[in-house]
Amino acid sequence: MKELLNDERVKKALEYIRQDDERTLKEQLEMCQIPAPSHMEKEKAEYVLKKFQEAGLENVYMDEVWNVFGTIPGTGNGPVLMLAAHTDTVFPAGTDLTVRREGNVYSCPGINDDTRAVAELLSIARAMKAAELSPQGDLIFCANVCEEGLGDLKGVKHIFAGDCGLDGFVSIDNPVTGGIVYTATxxxxxxxxxxxxxxxxxxxxxxxxxxxxxxxxxxxxxxxxxxxxxxxxxxxxxxxxxxxxxxxxxxxxxxxxxxxxxxxxxxxxxxxxxxxxxxxxxxxxxxxxxxxxxxxxxxxxxxxPAGTQPSGCPIVKAAWEAALLLGIEPELRDESSTDANIPISLGIPALTVGRGGREGKVHTVQEWFEPVEAWLGPQKDLLLVLGLCGLEGVTEPVLEKRNRKQ
Ligand SMILES: [Zn+2]
CATH class of the missing domain: 3.30.70.360 (Alpha-Beta Plaits)
Incomplete structure (x- = not known):
């Protein structure tokens, strides 16, 4: 993973994410004002679809449950990874979604969980395109629906029904930037x-x-x-x-x-x-x-479904190291009912990792976000996905290709 930091394209992409910080915040604020209770995410999904297209991702589409996908094709026959964030929030239709600002603190229901992470996906995608950075295996960005409550992981269940062709899955959906969730309650x-x-x-x-x-x-x-x-x-x-x-x-x-x-x-x-x-x-x-x-x-x-992976398994180590490389304190967390439950229960390496910036009062109408070095979140996840999918001539992929029908 350390080798990644010496690669010129990686440096360029990391710098891009830092420069993109303001735009990421702007998109985060725009998105959290779009109502998106579980099962009602279509308008937000359409916003993401347009942004995926603008970012230059390939094979951009929305499936029948409103999950949105976009791909950066791999340069070789590497493992296929999905990097995801969920579009739904816990707030019912009719909730006041006006953004309030006090100093550098922004408040709005759903501003972090998981809208911040969706905005980070967009920034990572743009940075990789700008730096002409393609991993060894395909990297599929996904803004999925129905993570919260009675959404019952419908979006991710839909993705993993049948032969999904994925070798790994990472969801950005934790309040602690260095947070790593690797179990499935x-x-x-x-x-x-x-x-x-x-x-x-x-x-x-x-x-x-x-x-x-x-x-x-x-x-x-x-x-x-x-x-x-x-x-x-x-x-x-x-x-x-x-x-x-x-x-x-x-x-x-x-x-x-x-x-x-x-x-x-x-x-x-x-x-x-x-x-x-x-x-x-x-x-x-x-x-x-x-x-x-x-x-x-x-x-x-x-x-x-419940499932477990060892805390010392390669995908956990990669996330740990990606955080350390950027000076973020890694932390194994136990909020373990997330979108990663589905792949973990199927034996597919998967994690849920943290968003950038400071946040609090998640799942309440006082939910707030403070953009303090918020770029560190997406920077860390860029390193993580490159580590997992591999970067030709720099690092071998951490993920193994699973046996599956071609
Ligand atoms: Zn969430």
């Missing part, structure tokens, strides 16, 4: 819907109540036990239901998130949750003499 997300016939709180008193049933279920879930290692967690994150204070509601629902590094723990908690829901329904129906009954339905809304 599995998560299950469920919507549990309780229904009943509903009625007047006074006139129809005695009917089983879906909200009461859900309360019983939540009380049971709140008492679940989970091991510290392998890290396992549960959360009732959203509850909904009810019509008015004097109505026995006809329905109530909740969203439940269960996560674990262990597939067995996930399955255990899934079974316990099912039991808790069924028990709650039985208790609520038994509480009243009415013939009417409350029912519950459990619907799976998210399924992110």
């Amino acid at each position: 599995g998560s299950h997300r469920y919507e549990v819907v309780f229904t009943g016939c509903g009625g007047h709180s006074f006139a129809d008193f005695g009917l089983p109540n879906p909200i009461h049933a859900m309360g019983r279920a939540i009380a049971a879930i709140a008492d679940f036990q989970a091991p510290v290692l392998p890290k396992t967690t549960f959360n009732v994150g959203v509850i909904q239901g009810g019509t008015s204070v004097n109505t026995i509601s006809a329905s109530a629902s909740m969203l439940v998130d269960i996560r674990s590094d262990s597939h067995e723990e996930l399955e255990r908690l899934r079974a316990e949750m099912k039991q808790a829901v069924e028990q709650a329904v039985r208790e609520e129906n038994a509480r009243w003499t009415s013939k009417e009954e409350v029912k519950a339905e459990i619907i799976m809304r998210g399924d992110r």
Whole structure:
């Protein structure tokens, strides 16, 4: 990796990224003002598509789920790498996306996660074209959809369905510039819907109540036990239901998130949750003499597979070294439910790495960004992708070509 820093084209590209810093920020600010809740990213995707074309990438296109791609073809028969960032944000349609500025700090929902990274993709692409820098294997840039929440990694699942032809995958999606996520925590997300016939709180008193049933279920879930290692967690994150204070509601629902590094723990908690829901329904129906009954339905809304790679594997080492070479402190991080879950669960080397600049309050409407040496993020990722794909006459690729149909 060190050899890369001595190459004139690499030097030129790194300098280009630094000079491009202001434009990268401008595009970041433009993009974060385009609403892009999961499943509604098309307008932002079209913006990226145009920018990929302007950057001079080849084979630029948008697929049927609105993932956008552009390629720098390799100079040889090297490994094929995808460098990705996600276009969706956690903020619902209608969120105020006005950018506010105080000194050098910019605030806007979604300004970092992951809009900053999409802007960095554009800068890396432009820098490589300007420096006439082509790796040994194809480098595919991708702005993918549906990373967040109930987006359920739809964009990346679409990419890895079937024979994707990729030998490695790197997503830029971490708040710490030197951050490296190399494990894949599995998560299950469920919507549990309780229904009943509903009625007047006074006139129809005695009917089983879906909200009461859900309360019983939540009380049971709140008492679940989970091991510290392998890290396992549960959360009732959203509850909904009810019509008015004097109505026995006809329905109530909740969203439940269960996560674990262990597939067995996930399955255990899934079974316990099912039991808790069924028990709650039985208790609520038994509480009243009415013939009417409350029912519950459990619907799976998210399924992110678990998987592991050794912390000393080549792709992790390459990311570590790329950061060190630029004076960035590398850090193994454990936010491990990311777009990289899908390739990791398939045994394809993959990472999620950090964005440049300082940031905070991610996933809240106070999300802020401060461009402090923000170019270091994309510079590091340029070195990383060149290390992984190889640069003819300079470095051999870190990634191996996987066996696949030609
Ligand atoms: Zn993200």
